[in-house]
Amino acid sequence: MDDYELVIVGGGLAGLCAAVEAGEQGAEVLLLEKEGKVGGSSVLSGRYMAFAGTAMQKEQGMEDTAEMLVDDMLEVGGRANDEKLVAAYGELQLDTYNWLVEHGVEFLSIQAVSGHSVPRGHTIDSNQAIQAFYDHAVSMPNVTIAVDSPVIRLGRSARGHVEQVFYEQGGRRKTANAAKRIVLTSGGFSQSKELLGHFAPHLKRTIRIGGPGNKGEGIRMACEHGAWMKDIPYLSGTYGFHPTAEGPEKSQALAFYKGAIIINRRGKRFVNESLSYKLLGNAALREKENSTYQIWDQTVMDQSVPGDKLYDFERLLRKGLIKKAESLQKLAEQIDVSPDALRRTVAEYNEGVQNGEDEFGRHTLTHHFGKPTPIRTAPFYAFETKVAMLATYAGLSVSTKAEVLNPYDEPISGLYAAGEIAGGFHGAGYMTGSSLGKAAIFGRVAVKSALGKFQQTIT
Ligand SMILES: Cc1cc2nc3c(=O)[nH]c(=O)nc-3n(C[C@H](O)[C@H](O)[C@H](O)COP(=O)(O)OP(=O)(O)OC[C@H]3O[C@@H](n4cnc5c(N)ncnc54)[C@H](O)[C@@H]3O)c2cc1C
Known part of the structure; x- marks a missing residue:
């Protein structure tokens, strides 16, 4: 068994942001990616990220605020979104935009896209962004990224914490112990015929797009330990x-x-x-x-x-x-x-x-x-x-600290989740750019919470 402070499951934008944040916080971290390379759906994405009040908007004379973004997100979501999660997005989004810029993500233009009352879709080249984060993560000695390493299940310790990660590598079964926490960033289930059939049979006629590894395995693993799910009725193409x-x-x-x-x-x-x-x-x-x-x-x-x-x-x-x-x-x-x-x-x-x-x-x-x-x-x-x-958006119930919650809104000890695997943000509709946005924002939140370094302001 190998010991780490944090184990991150899945190497899309949420996982890579989590790995970089964890590495910079000095944690010993292992990121396990099932496919032969990182990127998931993030690298295939339409490349819009929803941020408000950025320097780029200001340079182009666009007036926008976090409050306007929050209002749009709630309105588009039919107010069925978890208002606290949306408020947390609003509060943390500008800091994360600046953090992405500092870490080499090149924002190219701003477009008016779905669900925005002002132009707010900050475009990226998703390959460039993923590569920048991957390069940064692997340059840190305390960060290990292992590809071709699917996580199979999670285990609890005698103390009741979810802290063991069972995975496969090179045809062998392995176990990693996460002394602090596990962060699930394994994306949604747009590629799982079985889970779509189970949760949303009306979507049978859709064509399937999305990261090849996105089959909802992280959701199953969390459910085994008591997780609840949000936004299932709003699953849509x-x-x-x-x-x-x-x-x-x-x-x-x-x-x-x-x-x-x-x-x-x-x-x-x-x-x-x-x-x-x-x-x-x-x-x-x-x-x-x-x-x-x-x-x-x-x-x-x-x-x-x-x-x-x-x-x-x-x-x-x-x-x-x-x-x-x-x-x-x-x-x-x-x-x-x-x-x-x-x-x-x-x-x-x-x-x-x-x-x-x-x-x-x-x-x-x-x-x-x-x-x-x-x-x-x-x-x-x-x-x-x-x-x-292309993305499922419905997913695990999480707190504003990215803790995975059970059906009684209680955190499951040891388990955090961020990115598309987490539900509750979008409600009945979807504002363009908010999925990549939440992947970056809450990938960081999950790590800071797991390491006990997150300053909670929204309760
Ligand atoms: C064509 C397309 C266009 C899109 N356009 C936009 C857009 O413009 N703006 C926007 O905000 N959103 C967009 N989205 C949605 C957005 O890309 C995703 O919701 C977001 O990238 C999810 O990021 P993530 O890090 O949570 O998951 P992903 O990027 O999907 O990463 C999850 C990773 O986990 C891995 N994984 C899965 N299971 C396991 C396991 N058992 N063990 C280990 N690893 C595992 C996967 O292989 C994958 O690499 C688009 C999606 C698609 C497909």
Whole structure:
């Protein structure tokens, strides 16, 4: 048996931030990663991080505060979020943004994205961020990162603390003893058909995206020791992915946040396109057919953002994933939708934009931001779009100190969790950028709490 002060399970953003924080606090720490390399879903992510009041926003003349971020997160979550966790996010987010910058994460731009009343999606290159943290972690003599080392189960000591970590390495069973604590950062279960079938059978029609190792093993391990779960009823897919996104290239376009409409295979709109893409996912899954289209015109196309994972429409056009036509009639023929239905839908939408009375209540582009424009400037574009399961967000019940809680809100001795494995933050909806944000923020909180160095202000 090997002894460490802390054992961290999973090497995505939450695990790597935890490892770096622990290393800098001087703890002897082991991070175990199941796959052959670190990164998990974090490295595949759309790269937005939700932070408010940053120097970058100020430089660009954007006014934003932690209070505004908290309000948006609660509103998007239908106030079903755990308010204390959201308040803790608000309180700690700016410090973590600055900490990420200090540790070499390069923030590239700020975008208006889903659920934000002001532009607040700070973009990163996820490969760059993960590499920066990995390099930093392995440069510290007190931090060990072991890949190809899946954790199988956790054990309790005679004192009742969860402190043994059973894992496999090179075909051998091993045990690590975590004298201080165990931090679970093993992500969600978007890749587990079994757990999705168990918790959310309505998501069967989604395409599966997400870190290959994200099968909910950490959740099972914590449940064995009495953990409770939060947000299960709100499990939902994410709207915006091309059917080919299940492959290595995660082709995605959110043209609806720039002014596109969403139609079903019968050429009809069915939802307010400015909603969170989680709610759009729910709406799309209620449609009879398994696939929908985003439709837009040149006015929206002109807002393509080169290199952006969500808004680089020109790249998707070059790849042949977006259909283009000089008229709505020809576009409809290409996508096998009734031309009359499409023309009628667009005409009704345009009328609604002109007189401010949209059939589905759309008055903005994203949550409170931007003005819709009529779809009338040729050429016209169509992007086939499906709902994907890329992150689960529902997960272990945790305190603001990242302690894993039992059904009576009591901490399970020895066990902490951060990142996508933890539930309670998002409630009924999801604000873009808050998952990577919470991974970094609470990866650090978990370690400081475990080492007895966390100053609690929210109770
Ligand atoms: C395509 C895509 C786009 C996204 N876009 C965004 C975005 O723009 N903004 C945002 O905020 N969020 C986004 N998300 C969600 C976000 O990326 C994740 O929620 C977040 O990265 C989770 O970080 P994490 O560290 O908790 O988990 P992960 O990064 O998934 O890391 C978990 C790690 O634990 C490992 N692991 C699992 N089980 C075990 C085990 N038994 N033993 C050892 N290791 C184990 C996994 O292999 C993995 O490496 C996106 C996700 C996807 C897939």
